[in-house]
Amino acid sequence: xxxxxxxxxxxxxxxxxxxxxxxxxxxxxxxxxxxxxxxxxxxxxxxxxxxxxxxxxxxxxxxxxxxxxxxxxxxxxxxxxxxxxxxxxxxxxxxxxxxxxxxxxxxxxxxxxxxxxxxxxxxxxxxxxxxxxxxxxxxxxxxxxxxxxxxxxxxxxxxxxxxxxxxxxxxxxxxxxxxxxxxxxxxxxxxxxxxxxxxxxxxxxxxxxxxxxxxxxxxxxxxxxxxxxxxxxxxxxxxxxxxxxxxxxxxxxxxxxxxxxxxxxxxxxxxxxxxxxxxxxxxxxxxxxxxxxxxxxx
Amino acid sequence: xxxxxxxxxxxxxxxxxxxxxxxxxxxxxxxxxxxxxxxxxxxxxxxxxxxxxxxxxxxxxxxxxxxxxxxxxxxxxxxxxxxxxxxxxxxxxxxxxxxxxxxxxxxxxxxxxxxxxxxxxxxxxxxxxxxxxxxxxxxxxxxxxxxxxxxxxxxxxxxxxxxxxxxxxxxxxxxxxxxxxxxxxxxxxxxxxxxxxxxxxxxxxxxxxxxxxxxxxxxxxxxxxxxxxxxxxxxxxxxxxxxxxxxxxxxxxxxxxxxxx
Numbered sequence: 347x348x349x350x351x352x353x354x355x356x357x358x359x360x361x362x363x364x365x366x367x368x369x370x371x372x373x374x375x376x377x378x379x380x381x382x383x384x385x386x387x388x389x390x391x392x393x394x395x396x397x398x399x400x401x402x403x404x405x406x407x408x409x410x411x412x413x414x415x416x417x418x419x420x421x422x423x424x425x426x427x428x429x430x431x432x433x434x435x436x437x438x439x440x441x442x443x444x445x446x447x448x449x450x451x452x453x454x455x456x457x458x459x460x461x462x463x464x465x466x467x468x469x470x471x472x473x474x475x476x477x478x479x480x481x482x483x484x485x486x487x488x489x490x491x492x493x494x495x496x497x498x499x500x501x502x503x504x505x506x507x508x509x510x511x512x513x514x515x516x517x518x519x520x521x522x523x524x525x526x527x528x529x530x531x532x533x534x535x536x537x538x539x540x541x542x543x544x545x546x547x548x549x550x551x552x553x554x555x556x557x558x559x560x561x562x563x564x565x566x567x568x569x570x571x572x573x574x575x576x577x578x579x580x581x582x583x584x585x586x587x588x589x590x591x592x593x594x595x596x597x598x599x600x601x602x603x604x605x606x607x608x609x610x611x612x613x614x615x616x617x618x619x620x621x622x623x624x625x626x627x628x629x630x631x632x633x634x635x636x637x638x639x640x641x642x643x644x
Numbered sequence: 645x646x647x648x649x650x651x652x653x654x655x656x657x658x659x660x661x662x663x664x665x666x667x668x669x670x671x672x673x674x675x676x677x678x679x680x681x682x683x684x685x686x687x688x689x690x691x692x693x694x695x696x697x698x699x700x701x702x703x704x705x706x707x708x709x710x711x712x713x714x715x716x717x718x719x720x721x722x723x724x725x726x727x728x729x730x731x732x733x734x735x736x737x738x739x740x741x742x743x744x745x746x747x748x749x750x751x752x753x754x755x756x757x758x759x760x761x762x763x764x765x766x767x768x769x770x771x772x773x774x775x776x777x778x779x780x781x782x783x784x785x786x787x788x789x790x791x792x793x794x795x796x797x798x799x800x801x802x803x804x805x806x807x808x809x810x811x812x813x814x815x816x817x818x819x820x821x822x823x824x825x826x827x828x829x830x831x832x833x834x835x836x837x838x839x840x841x842x843x844x845x846x847x848x849x850x851x852x853x854x855x856x857x858x859x860x861x862x863x864x865x866x867x868x869x870x871x872x873x874x875x876x877x878x879x880x881x882x883x884x885x886x887x888x889x890x891x892x893x894x895x896x897x898x899x900x901x902x903x904x905x
Contacts, residue, residue, distance in 0.1 A: 401696035417696075434756075457696045499752040499821070503761050506772060523769045528701040530769055550699070621768050 396422035401457040424640040431489040448483030454526025455622040458550040480548040480636035498533035534627040544632025552618035704769040732905035738853035748825040784815035787867040787876040792816045813858030850879035
């Protein structure tokens with residue numbers, strides 16, 4: 347009787363211990379997720395605030411002998427890595443939010459050349475103007491095994507017809523184009539399952555005149571095509587991919603192969619920009635052309 | 645001694661003062677020279693300010709006549725799509741010269757959403773107010789191969805064509821995107837509104853005032869060439885004549901046997 351009583355107590359304790367461990371694991375998981383989200387938000391806020399301070403404290407000198415633009419405050423931005431999962435609409439929504447968030451972090455395009463170094467000596471000699479900086483705000487791994495490719499046209503349509511919840515009566519496209527400073531969206535790849543993408547901010551680095559606008563590029567079965575014009579360039583390569591490149595100065599009527607499409611992308615990243623751009627591209631190309639990581643720890 | 649000293653003490657400074665006043669403030673005085681020198685130096689000194697220049701967005705726009713043409717194009721597309729007729733044609737005003745600073749139209753079929761989007765962009769941004777969608781439409785062209793252009797000629801434009809309801813519809817819908825914009829087309833060609841629908845580049849678009857609806861879903865555009873070729877139909881068929889000859893599209897739609905949508 348005493349033995350079975352002790353056994354009963356032990357079993358009871360065991361159940362309690364298991365329940366405590368299970369609860370701890372559940373709570374720890376939730377807390378870790380919440381912390382990760384808080385970390386991301388904190389990183390976004392820090393980035394935005396550092397850029398605002400950088401803009402506010404910039405010292406501009408404008409004269410015949412010396413023209414410089416010193417930005418003394420550091421850029422405290424770091425790339426945020428995200429996993430994107432869910433159905434087709436949820437994936438589009440998460441990517442759209444990341445793009446809008448990137449625009450928000452960079453002051454909604456209100457500051458030009460915000461990423462240039464602005465060091466004293468190069469500034470005096472205007473050497474820093476040669477920089478063509480861009481920054482990878484976030485990466486997105488499509489954490490789904492089966493997903494019909496989301497073409498740039500389809501995603502562009504989503505961005506131009508879906509309201510951005512954080513801003514009243516503005517679609518994602520309108521938010522980026524018209525809400526703060528002038529901006530543009532560029533989509534360079536199809537969204538595919540198990541692929542990683544980079545969402546980057548490319549700062550305006552040219553006085554308004556006529557080079558970059560917005561667009562979609564596309565792959566059409568080995569043979570590729572470039573729809574190009576002063577304003578809008580649509581690049582197609584192979585059967586499935588077309589990119590939207592509004593405002594990208596590309597040679598008109600040029601047909602390209604897959605390798606050529608890589609060149610077109612290089613042209614895009616190297617071009618002068620009349621407006622700031624939020625771009626979505628495959629991660630490999632993005633990090634070849636834009637800074638990815640912790641800007642402060644560079 | 646005392647008087648002389650006093651005189652010197654007062655008179656010399658007064659004389660110096662008078663001389664200085666004359667020196668500086670006469671018509672061609674030194675004061676003007678100093679002023680000029682100072683203002684010249686000012687040009688070379690930097691104008692220092694704190695805070696980055698803020699830029700604000702303006703709604704992108706294109707010329708008024710282009711806006712009106714795009715609205716008319718939208719109405720023509722929607723009217724054609726909604727028409728209960730098939731194997732029919734719609735004529736509208738076309739586009740004014742779009743120009744380098746003007747609009748570009750990108751017509752994309754989005755299969756997953758069963759919609760065709762017409763995106764209008766200016767030089768830098770999408771014009772959201774002018775962009776629109778046509779639900780259920782699939783864009784196509786009468787071009788991209790002689791199997792389309794010559795069959796279309798045989799089916800609709802041949803002089804031997806008789807009034808008949810059994811026209812065989814023809815269209816090339818193996819395209820996902822059509823682009824219309826101001827383009828030079830190629831070396832030695834003058835810039836004009838041109839159309840691109842495949843990898844072969846931009847082509848003449850003299851058929852820009854016409855739409856063709858072969859069936860309930862497709863609406864086709866007419867790229868053109870100097871004579872009927874794989875690129876498109878002979879531009880002759882789309883010319884605006886005061887008294888259109890019997891073999892033109894304008895005559896056949898106005899007088900039969902072809903139908904208006």
